[in-house]
Amino acid sequence: MKSERYQxxxxxxSSPEAEKIHQGLLMIREELPSIDEAAARSLFEMxxxxxxxxxxxxxxxAGVVDEAISLVxxxxxxxxxxxxxxxxxxxxxxxxxxxxxxxxVGEPALEPLLESYQCEESEECRIFLVxxxxxxxxxxxxxxxxxxxxxxxxxxxxxxxxxxxxxxRFVEHIKPxxxxxxxxxxxxxxxxxxxxxxxxxxxxxxxxxxxKLARYGHLNPEEKEKLRQTCELLLGADDQFDWDRxxxxxxxxxxxLDCLEGxx
Numbered sequence: 001m002k003s004e005r006y007q008x009x010x011x012x013x014s015s016p017e018a019e020k021i022h023q024g025l026l027m028i029r030e031e032l033p034s035i036d037e038a039a040a041r042s043l044f045e046m047x048x049x050x051x052x053x054x055x056x057x058x059x060x061x062a063g064v065v066d067e068a069i070s071l072v073x074x075x076x077x078x079x080x081x082x083x084x085x086x087x088x089x090x091x092x093x094x095x096x097x098x099x100x101x102x103x104x105v106g107e108p109a110l111e112p113l114l115e116s117y118q119c120e121e122s123e124e125c126r127i128f129l130v131x132x133x134x135x136x137x138x139x140x141x142x143x144x145x146x147x148x149x150x151x152x153x154x155x156x157x158x159x160x161x162x163x164x165x166x167x168x169r170f171v172e173h174i175k176p177x178x179x180x181x182x183x184x185x186x187x188x189x190x191x192x193x194x195x196x197x198x199x200x201x202x203x204x205x206x207x208x209x210x211x212k213l214a215r216y217g218h219l220n221p222e223e224k225e226k227l228r229q230t231c232e233l234l235l236g237a238d239d240q241f242d243w244d245r246x247x248x249x250x251x252x253x254x255x256x257l258d259c260l261e262g263x264x
Contacts, residue, residue, distance in 0.1 A: 006042075010046060013049070018061050021061065022063070022064050040075060044072065047068050055093075084112060087128055088125055095131075099135055100135055103132065103135025107140055110133070110136055117144075130148055130151055139178060141170045142183075148170070149183070149190060152167060152187075160202060161202045164206050167209050191210045203246065207230070211256025228257065234249055235253050
């Protein structure tokens with residue numbers, strides 16, 4: 001890439017104006033087919049700075065941040081080590097964006113994410129690795145099922161919250177006949193355990209994932225009836241009249257119940 005074009009891209013991406021940032025991202029996309037590894041790394045570093053944008057302060061840049069995430073994924077598998085390295089940056093905004101980028105990279109990111117999870121000692125990084133796994137839309141996420149099941153029982157609040165949510169995302173992409181019975185039973189156990197969590201957020205994610213098991217055809221009639229009873233208990237619609245005090249949990253329970261009735 002010519003030095004003048006590189007400097008022009010750098011200048012555009014440094015602008016506070018969303019339209020100029022967009023122009024810079026378009027120029028990088030035009031360069032992707034012809035750049036070498038060194039240029040790719042340099043351009044990645046410029047683009048990934050956008051992952052740190054605070055969208056509450058700069059809502060006008062939401063579009064270019066999303067564009068940057070897609071652009072990074074279009075760099076291909078070569079970008080995976082860069083993303084893994086940046087996951088430890090300590091900026092939650094960037095970590096969430098990196099999770100989305102992994103999801104858009106897709107299946108090629110699955111094995112590296114799993115390997116990193118198994119070697120990672122930092123609970124914070126493990127949270128975002130699980131988050132990234134939950135973004136991958138492929139039946140091959142079955143390979144991550146066992147590790148994420150264990151994470152759903154973690155003592156770390158954020159890790160079990162993220163894990164129980166990721167399990168619900170997994171079953172969207174796995175056919176019922178491909179989900180081993182022991183995995184489904186373990187997931188149901190994890191859901192029941194997390195429905196008793198002190199955190200309303202964890203309880204809400206648990207009932208949401210329970211509903212997804214029904215929506216995507218993973219529950220037999222007996223299991224569906226148990227889900228119905230659980231939803232009615234959380235809503236106070238059974239004979240005990242002892243509903244969950246958190247609105248977000250009741251909202252998710254009602255959505256699961258509505259889905260269940262639509263599945264019947």
